[in-house]
Amino acid sequence: xxxxxxxxxxxxxxxxxxxxxxxxxxxxxxxxxxxxxxxxxxxxxxxxxxxxxxxxxxxxxxxxxxxxxxxxxxxxxxxxxxxxxxxxxxxxxxxxxxxxxxxxxxxxxxxxxxxxxxxxxxxxxxxxxxxxxxxxxxxxxxxxxxxxxxxxxxxxxxxxxxxxxxxxxxxxxxxxxxxxxxxxxxxxxxxxxxxxxxxxxxxxxxxxxxxxxxxxxxxxxxxxxxxxxxxxxxxxxxxxxxxxxxxxxxxxxxxxxxxxxxxxxxxxxxxxxxxxxxxxxxxxxxxxxxxxxxxxxxxxxxxxxxxxxxxxxxxxxxxxxxxxxxxxxxxxxxxxxxxxxxxxxxxxxxxxxxxxxxxxxxxxxxxxxxxxxxxxxxxxxxxxxxxxxxxxxxxxxxxxxxxxxxxxxxxxxxxxxxxxxxxxxxxxxxxxxxxxxxxxxxxxxxxxxxxxxxxxxxxxxxxxxxxxxxxxxxxxxxxxxxxxxxxxxxxxxxxxxxxxxxxxxxxxxxxxxxxxxxxxxxxxxxxxxxxxxxxxxxxxxxxxxxxxxxxxxxxxxxxxxxxxxxxxxxxxxxxxxxxxxxxxxxxxxxxxxxxxxxxxxxxxxxxxxxxxxxxxxxxxxxxxxxxxxxxxxxxxxxxxxxxxxxxxxxxxxxxxxxxxxxxxxxxxxxxxxxxxxxxxxxxxxxxxxxxxxxxxxxxxxxxxxxxxxxxxxxxxxxxxxxxxxxxxxxxxxxxxxxxxxxxxxxxxxxxxxxxxxxxxxxxxxxxxxxxxxxxxxxxxxxxxxxxxxxxxxxxxxxxxxxxxxxxxxxxxxxxxxxxxxxxxxxxxxxxxxxxxxxxxxxxxxxxxxxxxxxxxxxxxxxxxxxxxxxxxxxxxxxxxxxxxxxxxxxxxxxxxxxxxxxxxxxxxxxxxxxxxxxxxxx
Numbered sequence: 074x075x076x077x078x079x080x081x082x083x084x085x086x087x088x089x090x091x092x093x094x095x096x097x098x099x100x101x102x103x104x105x106x107x108x109x110x111x112x113x114x115x116x117x118x119x120x121x122x123x124x125x126x127x128x129x130x131x132x133x134x135x136x137x138x139x140x141x142x143x144x145x146x147x148x149x150x151x152x153x154x155x156x157x158x159x160x161x162x163x164x165x166x167x168x169x170x171x172x173x174x175x176x177x178x179x180x181x182x183x184x185x186x187x188x189x190x191x192x193x194x195x196x197x198x199x200x201x202x203x204x205x206x207x208x209x210x211x212x213x214x215x216x217x218x219x220x221x222x223x224x225x226x227x228x229x230x231x232x233x234x235x236x237x238x239x240x241x242x243x244x245x246x247x248x249x250x251x252x253x254x255x256x257x258x259x260x261x262x263x264x265x266x267x268x269x270x271x272x273x274x275x276x277x278x279x280x281x282x283x284x285x286x287x288x289x290x291x292x293x294x295x296x297x298x299x300x301x302x303x304x305x306x307x308x309x310x311x312x313x314x315x316x317x318x319x320x321x322x323x324x325x326x327x328x329x330x331x332x333x334x335x336x337x338x339x340x341x342x343x344x345x346x347x348x349x350x351x352x353x354x355x356x357x358x359x360x361x362x363x364x365x366x367x368x369x370x371x372x373x374x375x376x377x378x379x380x381x382x383x384x385x386x387x388x389x390x391x392x393x394x395x396x397x398x399x400x401x402x403x404x405x406x407x408x409x410x411x412x413x414x415x416x417x418x419x420x421x422x423x424x425x426x427x428x429x430x431x432x433x434x435x436x437x438x439x440x441x442x443x444x445x446x447x448x449x450x451x452x453x454x455x456x457x458x459x460x461x462x463x464x465x466x467x468x469x470x471x472x473x474x475x476x477x478x479x480x481x482x483x484x485x486x487x488x489x490x491x492x493x494x495x496x497x498x499x500x501x502x503x504x505x506x507x508x509x510x511x512x513x514x515x516x517x518x519x520x521x522x523x524x525x526x527x528x529x530x531x532x533x534x535x536x537x538x539x540x541x542x543x544x545x546x547x548x549x550x551x552x553x554x555x556x557x558x559x560x561x562x563x564x565x566x567x568x569x570x571x572x573x574x575x576x577x578x579x580x581x582x583x584x585x586x587x588x589x590x591x592x593x594x595x596x597x598x599x600x601x602x603x604x605x606x607x608x609x610x611x612x613x614x615x616x617x618x619x620x621x622x623x624x625x626x627x628x629x630x631x632x633x634x635x636x637x638x639x640x641x642x643x644x645x646x647x648x649x650x651x652x653x654x655x656x657x658x659x660x661x662x663x664x665x666x667x668x669x670x671x672x673x674x675x676x677x678x679x680x681x682x683x684x685x686x687x688x689x690x691x692x693x694x695x696x697x698x699x700x701x702x703x704x705x706x707x708x709x710x711x712x713x714x715x716x717x718x719x720x721x722x723x724x725x726x727x728x729x730x731x732x733x734x735x736x737x738x739x740x741x742x743x744x745x746x747x748x749x750x751x752x753x754x755x756x757x758x759x760x761x762x763x764x765x766x767x768x769x770x771x772x773x774x775x776x777x778x779x780x781x782x783x784x785x786x787x788x789x790x791x792x793x794x795x796x797x798x799x800x801x802x803x804x805x806x807x808x809x810x811x812x813x814x815x816x817x818x819x820x821x822x823x824x825x826x827x828x829x830x831x832x833x834x835x836x837x838x839x840x841x842x843x844x845x846x847x848x849x850x851x852x853x854x855x856x857x858x859x860x861x862x863x864x865x866x867x868x869x870x871x872x873x874x875x876x877x878x879x880x881x882x883x884x885x886x887x888x889x890x891x892x893x894x895x896x897x898x899x900x901x902x903x904x905x906x907x908x909x910x911x912x913x914x915x916x917x918x919x920x921x922x923x924x925x926x927x928x929x930x931x932x933x934x935x936x937x938x939x940x941x942x943x944x945x946x947x948x949x950x951x952x953x954x955x956x957x958x959x960x961x962x963x964x965x966x967x968x969x970x971x972x973x974x975x976x977x978x979x980x981x982x983x984x985x986x987x988x989x990x991x992x993x994x995x
Contacts, residue, residue: 080219080414087415088250088422094274095267102266109269110353112360117273118347119361120280120368122149122338124204124424125211126499127372128279128417133394135380139314144327146373148334150366156358160339162517164352166620171689175345175509176435179531181692182516182617183524184610185700190439192528193509196535197342198432198478199543200505203489204341205428205482207498208421209247213240213486215398215417219410225391225399244483248476251426268426269351275423280372282416283397287375289409290382290400298378305381314381329583332590333500336507342431343424350431425479433474441470467650489550500582501542504589508534511594520614526601534593541585545570643687646703650691659690781806833876833963840871840880840913840984844906847884854892860900862888871908873984875964880984883957883968887917887980890953894921894978912966914983924972932970933958957982 098108109115135142152159163178172178176197180190216239218225295301305311338344352358383396391399397417401410511534512527547553548570561568571581573588606614640660648656663686684704692700788794788802848862855862884904891902903918924932933954954968961968961982972978 098270099267112357116364117276120276125421128420136393144330148331149338194435204502206486336510340509343427346431436474437470525604530597537589859898865905891919
C-alpha cells in the first residue's frame with residue numbers, strides 16, 4: 074500500500090482536490106458570493122502558522138526538550154488576546170492604503186520609501202528561505218521514508234545527483250502548484266480567495282491527520298496519556314522531559330522563544346499575507362482571537378505523548394522528527410501512515426504556497442519594478458516596459474520569482490539544511506521576522522518614527538541576525554571556516570557568533586534575540602529623534618497613527634506635486650496595471666460616491682484626492698513605492714523641492730492644527746449650548762409644572778377640606794338635625810375624605826415612581842381575568858351614571874408577566890376616566906383585549922367629547938388635565954395618567970391615546986407577552 078506509485082497518486086489526488094477548492098472559491102468570488110467571508114475560514118487560514126515544523130518538528134523537539142515546544146505556541150496565544158487592539162489597526166491601515174505585503178506596509182509608513190521596502194524584501198527573502206527549505210526537507214524525508222517501508226530510517230550517504238534528488242522535484246512541483254494557485258490573475262486588492270479557501274481546508278486536514286495519529290498511539294498502543302507518562306517517569310532520561318530542565322537555556326530561552334513567536338504570528342510574510350492582506354472583515358478578528366488559540370491547543374495536545382511514545386517504542390536510531398510517520402509504520406498501520414504523510418504534505422504545501430506568493434509579490438513590487446521604473450534614461454525605460462496592459466508582465470515577474478525562491482530554498486536545503494533539525498531551521502527564520510516588529514509596532518503608535526530610524530534599525534538587526542545565526546550555519550556546513558565559530562571573526566574572541574562580546578551563557582537563538590532586537594529598537598528610536606522627516610513621511614505617519622480618526626480615506630492628505638494631471642491620463646495609467654474594465658469601474662465608483670462628473674472635470678483637482686485614489690489603485694498591484702514613481706511620471710518630474718515642501722508643511726500643519734482645534738472647540742460650544750438650551754427649557758417646564766402643581770393641589774385639597782369642614786360644623790352646631798339629613802351630611806364627609814385620600818395616594822405614588830422606589834411584585838397573570846375584575850370594581854360608578862359598559866375578550870387566557878395590582882390600577886383609572894367624561898345615561902364604554910405572539914393590548918373606548926390632537930403628547934404628563942366642555946374646569950388632579958404611564962413603561966410597554974373632538978377617545982396600552990403552558994387553556 075505504501076509503494077511509490079500509490080504515494081505519488083495520493084499526492085496528485087490531494088493537490089487536485091486543493092486546486093478544485095481554490096477554483097470554486099475564485100468562481101464564487103467573481104459572482105459576489107465569497108466563500109471566505111466568515112471568521113472560521115479566516116481563522117483556519119491563519120493556522121498556516123502550523124507548518125511541517127508543527128506536524129513533524131514539534132514532536133522531534135519535544136523528544137529532545139520535553140515541554141520546550143510550548144513557547145512557540147504560547148506566544149501566538151498571548152498575542153491573539155491583543156489582536157483587536159494591534160492587528161485590527163494594521164488591517165484597517167492596510168485596507169485604506171491598499172497594502173500588498175509587509176514590505177509595502179513598512180515602506181508606506183515611512184514615506185513610501187523604496188529603499189526601505191527593498192531592504193525589508195531582502196530581509197524577508199533571506200530570512201524565510203530557511204523556513205521554506207524546512208518544508209522541502211520535511212516532505213522529502215517523509216517521502217523517502219515511505220519509499221523505504223518497512224525500514225524506519227531515511228537512508229544516509231552522499232548527496233544524490235540533481236535529477237535523482239527527491240527534494241529537487243518536490244521544489245519544482247511546489248513551484249508549479251504555487252504558480253497555478255496564486256498568480257492566475259492580478260487583483261488590485263491582492264486578495265487570493267481561492268488560495269485562502271484551500272489553505273483553510275489544509276488546516277482542517279492536517280489537524281485531523283495529526284489527531285488521528287495521536288489518538289492511535291495514545292489509546293491503541295498505550296492505555297491513554299497516563300500510561301505513557303507513568304512509563305516515561307520510570308526512565309530517568311525520559312523523566313527529565315517532563316520538567317523544564319530539558320530545555321536548553323532555561324527560562325531565558327522560554328522568554329525569547331515566546332517573544333519571537335509573538336512577532337512571528339503577525340510579521341512572518343505569510344502570516345501578514347493571510348491575517349492582513351487577505352482579511353475581508355475586521356470584525357472576524359473578534360472570533361479569531363479565541364478560535365486560533367483553540368486550534369493551537371488541539372494540534373499540540375498529542376505532541377508530548379507522541380514524543381514519549383516514540384522514545385518508548387522505537388529504536389534510538391530513529392529520527393524523532395519522523396515519529397509521526399514511523400510510529401504507524403512500525404505497527405504496519407499503512408493507511409494511517411499514508412494519512413500522516415499527506416497531513417505533513419498539507420502542512421508544508423500550505424506554508425510554501427502562501428510564503429512564496431508573499432515573497433514573490435514583494436520581489437516584483439519592491440525590487441524588480443522599482444529598478445525598472447527608476448531607470449534614468451527614458452529610452453531604456455521604454456525598452457524594458459512594454460506598452461499597454463502591464464498586468465500580464467507583472468504576473469510573469471511573480472511567476473519567475475516563485476520559481477527562483479523555491480530553487481534558492483532547495484539550494485539552502487542542500488547546502489545547510491541537512492545539518493539541522495526542523496525546529497532549529499524554523500527558529501532562524503523566526504528571529505529574522507522579529508526584526509520587522511519594532512518598525513511596525515512603533516510606527517503605528519508613534520508619529521516621531523522616521524525613515525532613517527527604521528532603515529538603520531532594520532539594517533542593524535538584520536546584520537546581527539546574519540552574523541549570529543546564518544554565519545555559524547554556513548561554517549558548520551563547511552562553507553566557511555569553523556574557526557569563525559570557535560575563535561571568533563579574525564580570531565577575535567569577543568566576536569564569536571555564539572558568544573558575542575563575551576556573552577556565552579545563552580543558547581544561540583536567545584543570544585541572537587538578545588543582541589538584535591534591543592539594538593534594532595534603540596537605533597530606530599535614537600535616529601528618529603535626531604532626524605527630520607520629510608513631508609510625505611509626516612503625512613503617512615499621521616495616516617497610520619491616527620488611522621481610526623479620519624473616516625474617509627484620503628481626507629486631509631497633502632498633495633506634494635506641482636503641475637496638473639488630467640483625469641484621462643490618470644485613468645489610462647491605472648488601466649495599464651488593473652485593466653481597462655477594472656479602472657473604469659473604480660473611477661465610476663469614486664465619482665458616484667463623491668458626486669463628481671469627470672466629463673466636465675478634465676483636470677484632477679487636488680481637493681478631490683483623485684490622484685491619491687489612483688495612486689492607491691496602482692499600489693494594490695505594484696506596491697506603494699512603485700505606484701508613487703508611476704504617478705510622478707504624469708507630472709513629468711514636477712515635484713516640489715525641499716524648500717517648497719517645508720514651507721507648505723509649516724503653513725499646512727499650522728492651518729490643519731488650528732482648524733482641528735477650532736472644529737473641536739466649536740463642537741464643544743455647540744454641545745454646551747444645546748445642553749444649556751435643553752436645561753433652560755426643562756427649568757421653564759418644571760417652573761410651569763410647579764405652578765400647576767401648587768394650583769391643582771391647593772384646589773383639589775381645598776375643595777374636600779372645605780366640604781368636610783362645612784358639614785362637620787353643621788353637624789356640630791345643630792344636634793337636633795333630622796336623621797336623614799345627618800346621614801346625608803356624614804356620607805358627604807366620608808366621600809370627600811376618600812377623595813382627599815386618593816389625591817394624597819396619587820401624589821405619593823408619583824413620588825415613588827420618580828424615585829424608583831415602587832415595590833413591584835411580578836408574576837404570570839391572566840390579563841383577561843384582570844380586566845374582568847377591573848370592570849366589576851367600577852360597576853357601581855357606571856350604574857350611578859347610567860353608562861353602558863361592554864367587554865370584548867378572546868376565548869383563551871392571555872398570560873403576561875406583570876405586577877397585578879399595578880396593572881389593575883391602570884385599567885381602573887382608564888375606566889373611571891371614561892365614565893367621568895361620558896354623558897350621563899347616554900354614555901357607552903367598550904373595553905377590549907387583543908393578543909399576538911409578542912404583545913397584549915388593552916383598549917378603553919368611550920363616546921365622550923374627545924381630546925384635541927394638540928393635547929395628545931402632553932396628556933400623560935404630570936398635572937395635565939382635559940377641560941370639561943360643560944363645566945369649563947378640569948376634573949381630577951391630573952396625576953392619574955402620569956402614574957399609568959410610569960407603571961406601563963416599567964413593564965416594558967407603552968400607553969397612548971387616539972381621539973378627536975366629538976369622536977370619543979380610545980386609550981390603549983400594550984405589554985410584552987410572556988407565554989406559558991397555560992396560554993392555551995380555556
